[in-house]
Amino acid sequence: MNDMRLVERDVDTSDIKITARGVQVYYGTAHALKDVDVDILDKTVTAFIGPSGCGKSTFLRCLNRMNDTIDSCRVEGLISMDNEDIYDKRVDPVQLRAKVGMVFQKPNPFPKSIYDNVAYGPKIHGLTRSKAELDEVVETSLRRAALWDEVKDRLASPGTGLSGGQQQRLCIARAVATNPEVLLMDEPCSALDPIATAQVEELIDELRAQFSVVIVTHSMQQAARVSQRTAFFHLGNLVEYGETGHIFTNPRDPRTESYITGRIG
Numbered sequence: 401m402n403d404m405r406l407v408e409r410d411v412d413t414s415d416i417k418i419t420a421r422g423v424q425v426y427y428g429t430a431h432a433l434k435d436v437d438v439d440i441l442d443k444t445v446t447a448f449i450g451p452s453g454c455g456k457s458t459f460l461r462c463l464n465r466m467n468d469t470i471d472s473c474r475v476e477g478l479i480s481m482d483n484e485d486i487y488d489k490r491v492d493p494v495q496l497r498a499k500v501g502m503v504f505q506k507p508n509p510f511p512k513s514i515y516d517n518v519a520y521g522p523k524i525h526g527l528t529r530s531k532a533e534l535d536e537v538v539e540t541s542l543r544r545a546a547l548w549d550e551v552k553d554r555l556a557s558p559g560t561g562l563s564g565g566q567q568q569r570l571c572i573a574r575a576v577a578t579n580p581e582v583l584l585m586d587e588p589c590s591a592l593d594p595i596a597t598a599q600v601e602e603l604i605d606e607l608r609a610q611f612s613v614v615i616v617t618h619s620m621q622q623a624a625r626v627s628q629r630t631a632f633f634h635l636g637n638l639v640e641y642g643e644t645g646h647i648f649t650n651p652r653d654p655r656t657e658s659y660i661t662g663r664i665g
């Protein structure tokens with residue numbers, strides 16, 4: 401961990417965007433997540449770290465109800481965004497996922513043009529009134545994802561024809577096109593080379609000016625580089641949560657220390 405570049409960035413806000421209280425997740429009878437309490441801050445990057453199978457992705461998927469799509473999965477407890485229960489019967493999960501966007505481990509552009517990949521969300525959610533407005537949203541989103549200059553002359557080409565790093569930035573553009581309030585990223589750089597990883601990390605830092613970003617990562621260096629808050633999970637428990645610099649230099653719990661020093665994992 402000696403080469404880790406610990407960046408002590410200020411957390412710009414203390415506004416809480418998402419609150420979780422007593423969250424339990426079961427897959428059938430298997431208890432995957434146990435009594436998780438956490439406050440996720442607005443305009444902040446929060447990293448979820450921990451050994452494989454500890455429940456990071458499961459908890460991430462709770463935050464936009466992606467677990468609803470898994471038949472065996474049951475979520476208990478309270479998760480609220482801006483003080484509204486996201487599991488309330490009146491909440492439409494499709495609308496929720498426009499507000500809480502997600503980028504997955506493997507870039508997964510739709511088999512459509514670059515333009516249509518980005519235009520898809522605004523179209524289905526009726527966010528634009530004219531072609532000119534939609535064009536503008538597509539351009540702005542591609543610019544926010546630092547991809548515009550590379551694709552502006554081939555917007556009609558298939559998204560799947562881009563490089564892996566470009567495809568992941570296209571997926572980020574697609575996620576930001578619906579103007580989300582939270583962006584969830586599940587190991588977004590694991591399929592990328594170091595250059596594309598650096599581009600996505602830079603982008604994450606820029607995106608947090610506009611909204612809350614939650615990232616699952618296996619790379620502690622990445623967590624230290626991009627996040628201001630870190631949550632360490634172990635065996636389905638949220639063991640420790642706090643400022644990233646603090647978690648990496650002065651963890652309170654011996655399990656956190658063992659993980660960051662490479663003794664468990």
Ligand SMILES: Nc1ncnc2c1ncn2[C@@H]1O[C@H](COP(=O)(O)OP(=O)(O)OP(=O)(O)O)[C@@H](O)[C@H]1O
Pocket residue numbers: 427432450451452453454455456457458459470472
């Ligand atoms: N769809 C599923 N059906 C059944 N069990 C699942 C499912 N998804 C995850 N699990 C189980 O829930 C537990 C937590 O898994 P999860 O994928 O959330 O962990 P993780 O920390 O994200 O792991 P990794 O770092 O390997 O991606 C594991 O025991 C896993 O086997």
